[in-house]
Amino acid sequence: MNMMSEIRGAGLVERAREVAAIAAKHADAVDKEGRFPHEAVAAMKSARLFGIQVPILLGGEGATIAEIAEVCSIIAQECASSAMIFAMHHIKLSSCVSHGMGDEWHEAFMHRIVREQLLLGSATTEAGIGGNLRNSICAIEVDGDICRLTKEATVISYGKQADAILITSRSHKEAASTDQVMTVFLKDQYTLEQTHVWDTMGMRGTCSDGFLFKAEAPSVQILPKPFAEIAAESMLATCHLLWSATWYGIALNAVTRAQAFVRAAARANPGTTPPGALRLAEATAELHLIKSNVIAGIERFEAAKEDPAQLSSMGFAVAMNNVKIATSQMILSVINQAMIICGIAGYKNGTPYSVGRHLRDAHSAQLMISNERILSNTATMLTVHKLDTSLMG
DSSP states (O other): OOHHHHHHHHHHHHHHHHHHHHHHHHHHHHHHHTOOOHHHHHHHHHTTOTTTTSOGGGTSOOOOHHHHHHHHHHHHTTOHHHHHHHHHHHHHHHHHHHHOTTOHHHHHHHHHHHHHTOOEEEEOOBTTTBTOTTOOSOBOEEETTEEEEEEEESOOTTTTTOSEEEEEEESSTTSOTTOEEEEEEEGGGEEEEEEEOOOOSSOGGGOOOEEEEEEEEEGGGBOSSOHHHHIIIIIHHHHHHHHHHHHHHHHHHHHHHHHHHHHHHHHHSTTSOOTTHHHHHHHHHHHHHHHHHHHHHHHHHHHHTTOHHHHTSHHHHHHHHHHHHHHHHHHHHHHHHHHHHHTHHHHSSSSTTOOHHHHHHHGGGGTTTTHHHHHHHHHHHHTTOOOOOOSOO
16 A cells, blocks of 8 residues: 555545444434434535545545445444445445446546535346346336436335436346346436335335336436446445445444453453453454455455456456355354343343344345355356465465
8 A cells, every 4th residue: 555545544534433423323313213324424425435436537536445445344333324325335336437437427427426425326126136136127218318217126225315326227128137237317317206115124224215216317327338247347346345344344343342341341350251251252253254354355356456357257256255145144143242242231222232233234234135146146156167276366
């Protein structure tokens, strides 16, 4: 990391912590009421965090995936829903940054994101295909310079609050379900008719209701690359890494609360080892494995970014899938350990050691994109892909 990136990184951490402090004040209310974290998102905009990924030449900060992941982790330690909104925004933005450069409209859009701190939403799920984002039923209609789209989106990430939505569809009405494009629609270019309510066990503040989405806009807003390339070369890896960083932040805060509980017990009984101390040691070991897994995934992605062939390779896809699978499974074990350490104080809401919200939020990890679907895809690739036998490869 060079000196400029170190300076930028330090600045991002400080700004992220300021946002996290605000998110912490409202996290329980956001969860209990199932409401959008307006205060935390306003703080993100005030800290100008929504444009950090945009290249410097377009007014952004050129933040790396590692820097963005660090921000996700910091905010997630206080409010998982706020962090997930930040992560989803940057997952969508990665598609623009990776595949919109050189295109006049999309470059102007990225500059606008920085200038106005626009929040980007996501609409990749659809009635009839569920969470299989590599298939679409709806098809975009291109009529001269205009495009139109109607989609029964069972989930749109914070759809009512987004300033723009990036949405997938078939490239035309005769296209195969996997022949997809992604289009940017601005808030004044679409209507949303609510069809599903986001009343969930966890991640309640993301407010990802379902809608009948209808839009019309200039056709230049369709990203110039096929969605298959966007998914393989930027979106899926960014999803797995930023989500994993968010989940790590949730688990880290749960373990921090468990550590505080053990310390309090140690102070209350000097000279004795609290019953939860050994279990805390086990939890921190697992937490370290999660952190190492995420860091290794980020390093693999950064090394592959300049080589489209590597980004599209089976080996890279398997590696990114494994980051997501491992992290989403391990955090549940870690947070459950933290709850056992804290006992009834961890199980109850409203105590300094409460981890119920953490555990409920963490259960979403195996469902976003479904682990079953990812494992099935990995299994298919492993029938033809040779495993890497190098420790350092």
